[in-house]
Amino acid sequence: MPVLNVIAETADACSIVLGVPEELRGRFTYRPGQFLTVRIPDGEGAGAARCYSLSSAPGADPTLRITVKRVKGGYGSNWLCDHVRPGDTLEVLPPSGRFTPDSLEADLLLFAAGSGITPVISIVNALLAGSAGSAVLFYANRDEASVIFAGELRDLAASAPDRLQVVHLLESLQGLPTVASLAALAAPHAARDAAFICGPAPFMDAVGEALGSLGMGRERIVMERFHSLSGDPFAAVENIPEESGAADSAQLKVALNGDEHLLEWPTKISLLALLRARGLQPPFSCEEGFCGACACRVLAGETKMLCNDVLEDEDLEEGLVLSCQALPMSDEVEVTFD
Ligand SMILES: Cc1cc2nc3c(=O)[nH]c(=O)nc-3n(C[C@H](O)[C@H](O)[C@H](O)COP(=O)(O)OP(=O)(O)OC[C@H]3O[C@@H](n4cnc5c(N)ncnc54)[C@H](O)[C@@H]3O)c2cc1C
Numbered sequence: 007m008p009v010l011n012v013i014a015e016t017a018d019a020c021s022i023v024l025g026v027p028e029e030l031r032g033r034f035t036y037r038p039g040q041f042l043t044v045r046i047p048d049g050e051g052a053g054a055a056r057c058y059s060l061s062s063a064p065g066a067d068p069t070l071r072i073t074v075k076r077v078k079g080g081y082g083s084n085w086l087c088d089h090v091r092p093g094d095t096l097e098v099l100p101p102s103g104r105f106t107p108d109s110l111e112a113d114l115l116l117f118a119a120g121s122g123i124t125p126v127i128s129i130v131n132a133l134l135a136g137s138a139g140s141a142v143l144f145y146a147n148r149d150e151a152s153v154i155f156a157g158e159l160r161d162l163a164a165s166a167p168d169r170l171q172v173v174h175l176l177e178s179l180q181g182l183p184t185v186a187s188l189a190a191l192a193a194p195h196a197a198r199d200a201a202f203i204c205g206p207a208p209f210m211d212a213v214g215e216a217l218g219s220l221g222m223g224r225e226r227i228v229m230e231r232f233h234s235l236s237g238d239p240f241a242a243v244e245n246i247p248e249e250s251g252a253a254d255s256a257q258l259k260v261a262l263n264g265d266e267h268l269l270e271w272p273t274k275i276s277l278l279a280l281l282r283a284r285g286l287q288p289p290f291s292c293e294e295g296f297c298g299a300c301a302c303r304v305l306a307g308e309t310k311m312l313c314n315d316v317l318e319d320e321d322l323e324e325g326l327v328l329s330c331q332a333l334p335m336s337d338e339v340e341v342t343f344d
Pocket residue numbers: 041056057058059060073074075076077078079080081082083084103121124125230231232233234235
């Protein structure tokens with residue numbers, strides 16, 4: 007994906023603007039709040055991958071923009087901020103993630119801290135650009151100089167004062183936000199349709215507790231936790247030998263991209279790894295059970311997931327599973343991605 011521009015946002019954060027080639031437009035359609043997975047090369051030819059939320063908004067920006075804040079001692083964030091220049095090319099996976107409102111007609115309560123503003127400003131921009139929804143945003147930072155998108159937020163709030171309210175919380179002035187102070191701020195807005203929270207773990211936990219104390223149920227709260235991937239979704243596809251009729255395999259029927267396939271599914275191989283090894287193109291991103299990009303629906307038979315950090319109880323009741331974590335638990339399994 008070509009890098010069109012690199013913008014210094016604060017002393018330790020930059021935005022990288024990516025152009026989407028015409029032939030990739032369909033695959034790179036996204037919802038506000040979703041993220042890209044970026045390949046970070048290293049000297050030995052191997053690589054690492056890191057997720058970055060899109061700070062651009064569909065309907066408002068023709069290009070894609072990610073915003074990276076340096077993490078002290080961190081590999082990927084510093085590599086991106088130090089090395090990426092206009093004219094470079096970045097290898098990225100298509101957008102995914104579930105930190106996105108069901109409807110942009112909603113009245114939202116938004117909490118962001120530090121680089122947690124990136125998916126949140128995408129939601130704000132999409133909301134203001136294409137709907138009648140509204141947002142109240144509480145945005146916490148260390149001090150004024152570390153506020154990413156200060157000017158953009160000021161302009162947005164000025165352009166739609168009846169639909170966007172931004173409240174800055176500066177540690178340098180008010181100290182760290184506490185459960186009690188957050189609950190007091192959120193109280194007048196607790197009846198809003200949904201709350202979205204993104205920032206460092208202690209901040210998110212404090213906001214979650216504050217909203218809980220106001221009676222806001224978990225079903226109305228969506229959180230995005232930032233962390234680094236440990237695997238490498240850009241690595242070569244695993245080789246899985248075909249052993250027809252093997253005792254430790256299930257019979258799999260899978261509907262994917264409009265076609266149906268019958269495959270032997272070895273019991274210790276994840277569904278995603280199997281499909282990729284057979285040359286199919288299922289959707290995926292993190293491969294660690296938190297992004298939800300690879301979810302599919304089990305129509306018959308049983309599976310189990312090794313890890314699930316994203317699907318809620320109601321998703322599981324509908325038969326959704328993460329294919330990167332799914333193993334077969336019955337002799338025959340039927341799933342659909344379509
Ligand atoms: C869905 C999602 C969206 C995200 N969106 C954004 C975004 O919009 N903007 C953004 O800036 N970030 C975002 N992140 C976070 C981002 O993916 C990276 O985790 C972040 O940039 C840090 O990566 P890094 O490679 O610089 O740090 P890493 O190299 O992963 O290191 C992280 C920390 O761990 C320490 N560390 C590393 N290795 C060790 C070790 N062996 N022992 C002890 N300590 C160690 C480092 O010193 C550093 O403090 C997102 C993450 C997710 C999952």
